[in-house]
Amino acid sequence: MTKLTAVVLGMAAWAAVAGLAVVIAFNMGNKNQVLMFLPILVAVFAAWGIGEAVTERVFNGHEEGM
Amino acid sequence: MAFLNRAFEKKELRDPSAVRAVFSNTWLAPLWLVARVYLGYQWILAGSHKVWGDQRWIGVSGPDGLGLKSFWDRAIAIPAQGSPAIKYDWYRTFIKYMDDNGWYHWFSWVIACGEMTVGVLLIVGAFTGLAALAGATLNFNFMLAGSASTNPVLFMLAILILIGWKVSGWIGVDRWLLPALGTPWEPGRAFKGLAHEGGGGAARLTPRRGAA
Numbered sequence: 001m002t003k004l005t006a007v008v009l010g011m012a013a014w015a016a017v018a019g020l021a022v023v024i025a026f027n028m029g030n031k032n033q034v035l036m037f038l039p040i041l042v043a044v045f046a047a048w049g050i051g052e053a054v055t056e057r058v059f060n061g062h063e064e065g066m
Numbered sequence: 067m068a069f070l071n072r073a074f075e076k077k078e079l080r081d082p083s084a085v086r087a088v089f090s091n092t093w094l095a096p097l098w099l100v101a102r103v104y105l106g107y108q109w110i111l112a113g114s115h116k117v118w119g120d121q122r123w124i125g126v127s128g129p130d131g132l133g134l135k136s137f138w139d140r141a142i143a144i145p146a147q148g149s150p151a152i153k154y155d156w157y158r159t160f161i162k163y164m165d166d167n168g169w170y171h172w173f174s175w176v177i178a179c180g181e182m183t184v185g186v187l188l189i190v191g192a193f194t195g196l197a198a199l200a201g202a203t204l205n206f207n208f209m210l211a212g213s214a215s216t217n218p219v220l221f222m223l224a225i226l227i228l229i230g231w232k233v234s235g236w237i238g239v240d241r242w243l244l245p246a247l248g249t250p251w252e253p254g255r256a257f258k259g260l261a262h263e264g265g266g267g268a269a270r271l272t273p274r275r276g277a278a
Contacts, residue, residue, distance in 0.1 A: 014239050018186045025110040025185075026118070040103050040189060047190075048237050055242070 006058040013047040089229050095236040098227065099191070102234055105223050106188030108216065109201055113181030116174070123174040131174030138165040141211040151212025161211065180204065188227075191238015195231025198224045 021040050028036045081089075088094055116123040116133070123133040142162050144150045152158040164173065180200065187197035205221035227234045235241065248254025 010242070014190045014192070018190050021107065021110055021186065021189045022114075022182075025107065025114050029114075030111055036107065037103065040107065041099070044099060044103065044189065044191070044237065048241065051242065 002058055006054045010047075010051050010054060013050055017043045017047050090232055092233050092236045095233055098230055098234040099237045101223055102188050102191060102194065102227060102238070105198075105201065105220060105227065106185045108220055109181050109185030109188065111185075113178055113183075113185055116178035117182060124178050129171060131170035131172070134170040134174040134177065135165065137211070137213075138162075138170060141213075152210065153212075154210065157210050177204070191235035191240050192243055194235030194238065194240050195228055198227040198231070198234070202228060 017040070020043050024036050024039060115121055117125070121133055124130045126132075138161050141151045142158050142165065150158070152161065164170070181204065184197050184201045184204070187193055188201070202221055202224035205217045205224060208215070208217045209221065232244070235244070244254070246254045246256045248257060
């Protein structure tokens with residue numbers, strides 16, 4: 001159950017990253033290449049970091065956890 | 067006969083360590099992430115113009131794809147003076163066939179949704195190699211149709227990401243997806259039964275620490 005929750009949370013985190021990118025593209029378009037770029041990069045890093053931590057904790061660092 | 071044997075000899079030539087460091091090692095994954103997000107955002111922008119922007123191609127009142135039809139009409143036109151946008155006759159015939167048969171109605175959905183999908187997949191780093199290949203195919207077709215714009219730069223970027231497919235999605239969903247799903251020639255953990263006996267699944271897609 002813990003593993004399933006972790007997988008679902010991971011998928012939700014990455015879906016949020018995709019949603020953020022689309023929302024930024026919708027609202028900012030091509031106005032400022034740097035400003036639109038940074039939040040997406042930070043979001044990707046955050047989602048990846050969360051995934052790494054969860055993989056380490058829930059799947060005992062197993063590389064092929066998911 | 068000896069030279070024929072030499073020509074078809076099975077001999078694997080290894081890439082230099084510098085090439086492997088860039089395209090097969092995760093230490094440059096942050097650089098690939100920047101390239102990936104930039105390329106992905108450009109695709110989302112291009113797709114968004116067609117899905118909900120000023121020059122939308124789909125979901126409009128009236129028939130869909132009129133934007134694509136006007137693009138095709140401009141591309142296949144042969145001017146009285148100067149050179150046509152499309153250089154290859156076979157490609158002009160191909161576009162003309164689609165134009166004449168009204169394929170722009172549904173093909174506009176394929177392009178608009180395809181661009182959005184490629185953009186999202188590149189940003190989250192899922193199926194990165196396939197997404198880059200699809201993006202490069204779109205760029206290639208736009209260039210064949212005579213539209214340069216940003217296509218040459220995006221095409222080159224997509225090709226580089228495609229070459230580095232193993233690591234370009236490392237800071238992304240591919241970090242878990244590739245070892246789990248594997249590849250057609252080396253199934254991952256999710257397809258254990260299909261993996262070669264003793265192959266250990268997609269072992270080669272799970273990075274070894276310190277490997278260069």
